[in-house]
Amino acid sequence: xxxxxxxxxxxxxxxxxxxxxxxxxxxxxxxxxxxxxxxxxxxxxxxxxxxxxxxxxxxxxxxxxxxxxxxxxxxxxxxxxxxxxxxxxxxxxxxxxxxxxxxxxxxxxxxxxxxxxxxxxxxxxxxxxxxxxxxxxx
Amino acid sequence: xxxxxxxxxxxxxxxxxxxxxxxxxxxxxxxxxxxxxxxxxxxxxxxxxxxxxxxxxxxxxxxxxxxxxxxxxxxxxxxxxxxxxxxxxxxxxxxxxxxxxxxxxxxxxxxxxxxxxxxxxxxxxxxxxxxxxxxxxxxxxxxxxxxxxxxxxxxxxxxxxxxxxxxxxxxxxxxxxxxxxxxxxxxxxxxxxxxxxxxxxxxxxxxxxxxxxxxxxxxxxxxxxxxxxxxxxxxxxxxxxxxxxxxxxxxxxxxxxxxxxxxxxxxxxxxxxxxxxxxxxxxxxxxxxxxxxxxxxxxxxxxxxxxxxxxxxxxxxxxxxxxxxxxxxxxxxxxxxxxxxxxxxxxxxxxxxxxxxxxxxxxxxxxxxxxxxxxxxxxxxxxxxxxxxxxxxxxxxxxxxxxxxxxxxxxxxxxxxxxxxxxxxxxxxxxxxxxxxxxxxxxxxxxxxxxxxxxxxxxxxxxxxxxxxxxxxxxxxxxxxxxxxxxxxxxxxxxxxxxxxxxxxxxxxxxxxxxxxxxxxxxxxxxxxxxxxxxxxxxxxxxxxxxxxxxxxxxxxxxxxxxxxxxxxxxxxxxxxxxxxxxxxxxxxxxxxxxxxxxxxxxxxxxxxxxxxxxxxxxxxxxxxxxxxxxxxxxxxxxxxxxxxxxxxxxxxxxxxxxxxxxxxxxxxxxxxxxxxxxxxxxxxxxxxxxxxxxxxxxxxxxxxxxxxxxxxxxxxxxxxxxxxxxxxxx
Numbered sequence: 001x002x003x004x005x006x007x008x009x010x011x012x013x014x015x016x017x018x019x020x021x022x023x024x025x026x027x028x029x030x031x032x033x034x035x036x037x038x039x040x041x042x043x044x045x046x047x048x049x050x051x052x053x054x055x056x057x058x059x060x061x062x063x064x065x066x067x068x069x070x071x072x073x074x075x076x077x078x079x080x081x082x083x084x085x086x087x088x089x090x091x092x093x094x095x096x097x098x099x100x101x102x103x104x105x106x107x108x109x110x111x112x113x114x115x116x117x118x119x120x121x122x123x124x125x126x127x128x129x130x131x132x133x134x135x136x137x138x
Numbered sequence: 139x140x141x142x143x144x145x146x147x148x149x150x151x152x153x154x155x156x157x158x159x160x161x162x163x164x165x166x167x168x169x170x171x172x173x174x175x176x177x178x179x180x181x182x183x184x185x186x187x188x189x190x191x192x193x194x195x196x197x198x199x200x201x202x203x204x205x206x207x208x209x210x211x212x213x214x215x216x217x218x219x220x221x222x223x224x225x226x227x228x229x230x231x232x233x234x235x236x237x238x239x240x241x242x243x244x245x246x247x248x249x250x251x252x253x254x255x256x257x258x259x260x261x262x263x264x265x266x267x268x269x270x271x272x273x274x275x276x277x278x279x280x281x282x283x284x285x286x287x288x289x290x291x292x293x294x295x296x297x298x299x300x301x302x303x304x305x306x307x308x309x310x311x312x313x314x315x316x317x318x319x320x321x322x323x324x325x326x327x328x329x330x331x332x333x334x335x336x337x338x339x340x341x342x343x344x345x346x347x348x349x350x351x352x353x354x355x356x357x358x359x360x361x362x363x364x365x366x367x368x369x370x371x372x373x374x375x376x377x378x379x380x381x382x383x384x385x386x387x388x389x390x391x392x393x394x395x396x397x398x399x400x401x402x403x404x405x406x407x408x409x410x411x412x413x414x415x416x417x418x419x420x421x422x423x424x425x426x427x428x429x430x431x432x433x434x435x436x437x438x439x440x441x442x443x444x445x446x447x448x449x450x451x452x453x454x455x456x457x458x459x460x461x462x463x464x465x466x467x468x469x470x471x472x473x474x475x476x477x478x479x480x481x482x483x484x485x486x487x488x489x490x491x492x493x494x495x496x497x498x499x500x501x502x503x504x505x506x507x508x509x510x511x512x513x514x515x516x517x518x519x520x521x522x523x524x525x526x527x528x529x530x531x532x533x534x535x536x537x538x539x540x541x542x543x544x545x546x547x548x549x550x551x552x553x554x555x556x557x558x559x560x561x562x563x564x565x566x567x568x569x570x571x572x573x574x575x576x577x578x579x580x581x582x583x584x585x586x587x588x589x590x591x592x593x594x595x596x597x598x599x600x601x602x603x604x605x606x607x608x609x610x611x612x613x614x615x616x617x618x619x620x621x622x623x624x625x626x627x628x629x630x631x632x633x634x635x636x637x638x639x640x641x642x643x644x645x646x647x648x649x650x651x652x653x654x655x656x657x658x659x660x661x662x663x664x665x666x667x668x669x670x671x672x673x674x675x676x677x678x679x680x681x682x683x684x685x686x687x688x689x690x691x692x693x694x695x696x697x698x699x700x701x702x703x704x705x706x707x708x709x710x711x712x713x714x715x716x717x718x719x720x721x722x723x724x725x726x727x728x729x730x731x732x733x734x735x736x737x738x739x740x741x742x743x744x745x746x747x748x749x750x751x752x753x754x755x756x757x758x759x760x761x762x763x764x765x766x767x768x769x770x771x772x773x774x775x776x777x778x779x780x781x782x783x784x785x786x787x788x789x790x791x792x793x794x795x796x797x798x799x800x801x802x803x804x805x806x807x808x809x810x811x812x813x814x815x816x817x818x819x820x821x822x823x824x825x826x827x828x829x830x831x832x833x834x835x836x837x838x839x840x841x842x843x844x845x846x847x848x849x850x851x852x853x854x855x856x857x858x859x860x861x862x863x864x865x866x867x868x869x
Contacts, residue, residue: 096818
């Protein structure tokens with residue numbers, strides 16, 4: 001098991017659960033938060049390697065979280081990938097300007113998300129693909 | 139020399155006298171009416187006064203009376219200067235109030251000078267004597283006076299006729315009723331030679347005055363309700379009326395307010411103003427100048443003028459009506475434009491709301507779909523335990539439907555974005571045959587499942603097209619799925635591609651089905667947004683966006699889309715795409731100016747490593763992103779972005795042609811490299827950095843002896859060959 005921590009921020013319990021299962025299967029440690037304020041608190045406490053961030057959140061939306069992370073020295077360096085159901089044409093650029101590394105519209109194909117996570121966390125070095133991972137978990 | 143005061147309401151008359159008399163060194167003073175004349179006379183004490191007879195606010199006779207009443211001015215000699223047609227009246231008036239002489243317009247300069255100098259008691263100036271002094275001074279007036287009366291009358295009436303003609307010309311050119319009637323009033327007074335004139339025009343009902351004007355001495359204040367004197371009968375009788383003495387005085391008082399101290403009016407002439415159609419009002423002239431009563435000729439003159447003005451008034455009324463009508467039309471036009479703008483505004487607002495709604499709906503659908511997708515793949519990947527084959531199969535079905543749903547949501551977004559031109563189409567050199575084969579194979583299972591046959595027929599030697607393969611695939615999928623939806627069991631779908639016989643610069647692709655056909659009235663509407671042909675199979679209903687998107691995508695690639703259909707037999711959808719030709723792409727690029735530089739450089743951008751296997755989806759996406767970046771980096775006017783020359787090549791490489799030498803192309807290549815390196819989009823898909831290389835060739839090497847010697851086709855061929863060599867080198 002990797003000790004790399006990924007923080008999932010989403011107010012949809014189902015997605016937190018589902019994404020969590022998959023990321024654990026890939027070998028990551030998974031943390032979660034279901035609103036903006038909690039997300040900042042968890043991030044400060046745990047200092048994850050990556051944050052997967054939804055935009056529509058209670059108590060501080062995704063943009064608020066991005067702004068807040070940028071302003072806190074301990075969090076400013078943590079990469080953020082946005083996963084959102086919002087229209088990419090109007091949110092992709094905005095999320096990037098706010099500091100997100102990437103923007104994927106929901107639902108995202110597992111392989112694409114996995115490649116992006118690998119690239120961010122491990123500097124793009126090839127890892128076991130999802131099929132092999134599935135075997136590990138099973 | 140002498141000081142001379144000229145009183146005349148017409149500047150041109152004053153100017154004439156000033157010009158003539160200034161030659162003799164006299165000082166000239168000018169007044170435009172009697173009141174001003176009296177004021178200037180009191181102030182400047184002139185040696186001589188020359189005055190007109192008919193003027194605003196007082197006539198010549200009244201003016202002289204006032205002058206004589208002033209102790210210091212009583213002795214100043216006065217000369218009347220009057221229009222020729224009223225010479226007789228002028229002479230009579232002059233005699234009555236004791237003026238030195240009556241000059242008749244137009245008077246010869248000599249006559250003016252001589253008369254003035256005589257009046258001043260100065261020697262007659264030396265002028266070439268056209269006529270003997272004796273004649274000028276004494277005999278002419280005497281002779282004139284002694285002429286038989288009818289000869290004088292004849293002369294006067296010929297002048298009067300001329301004045302009448304001039305007045306009617308003036309009246310005819312006046313379009314506004316107000317100024318027209320005022321001019322008429324003045325003209326009538328001066329031509330008939332009366333002290334006062336008043337004109338009244340009634341409203342349509344004949345009950346009230348619509349216009350009233352009066353001119354003449356100070357005693358022409360309108361009465362509280364000016365009206366045609368009762369004793370004159372009805373204006374509608376169309377008969378002129380003449381009165382004298384007390385009768386005249388009394389009748390005049392119904393037109394104007396009698397003012398104390400005014401000479402009583404002793405003669406009156408009333409003329410109805412009527413056209414052949416109807417009676418409009420009346421004209422009343424009061425106080426015949428130089429006589430006791432108005433003559434029969436005055437009556438005729440007045441009647442003629444009144445008839446003229448009636449017609450002119452009628453025209454002016456119509457002119458007003460037309461103007462009103464025109465302005466109401468203008469108003470109507472403005473209103474219509476306003477309403478149209480409002481409608482357009484509403485339509486835009488509606489469209490915006492619709493798009494906002496679609497965008498919102500697609501967002502709301504994505505979240506639950508993402509969860510379904512996530513858990514389905516978790517199960518399929520065995521993350522929750524081993525699956526039985528059936529379970530695996532059913533989950534695959536869920537996933538397929540999930541993807542279908544996602545595609546529909548993407549469609550929704552494509553449509554909302556298409557409205558604002560956000561969908562990008564990347565044209566490249568694409569193999570139409572590959573696209574058609576790929577799509578028919580991918581859809582075959584789905585179609586056959588419905589017990590429908592799927593046939594493909596490709597023309598031999600089908601050329602490559604200049605199109606976006608991804609968008610073309612989308613169009614084909616939409617058309618074939620649409621055909622499958624409406625084709626019953628045991629039917630067939632035929633997909634064909636060939637050169638468009640109506641325009642060989644295009645390829646045409648057709649999808650024919652054996653479905654129910656489309657009603658003629660719907661053959662255009664089916665390409666509209668949200669159109670839904672009723673379809674038996676409810677579960678297969680889509681969003682009604684497929685054909686709308688297909689049309690949009692075809693149009694953006696420079697093609698056309700249409701349908702031919704026969705009810706009960708089936709429909710055939712056609713769309714065209716431009717055929718690829720290097721010469722056509724080069725035409726705007728290879729101008730004489732760019733060829734003059736003598737060099738051609740080629741920059742190659744490779745996005746995926748050369749290998750036998752086709753590029754992955756991510757590599758394809760990377761190429762698209764790189765293309766956008768390169769497009770922004772080059773100068774559109776001098777550089778040209780070219781696709782690879784074969785479909786396989788265009789999945790890996792981009793080429794930039796630049797008419798520049800080695801130094802120039804080095805700058806351009808490093809600019810492109812920097813831009814690619816800075817791209818977050820490229821980083822996101824997790825690819826390595828695209829490789830940028832370049833090569834420079836002198837044009838001579840491409841077969842051109844001199845820059846002017848280049849034939850476009852040849853050059854295109856040579857460039858094509860060079861590019862092909864590059865491709866080979868790359869592999």
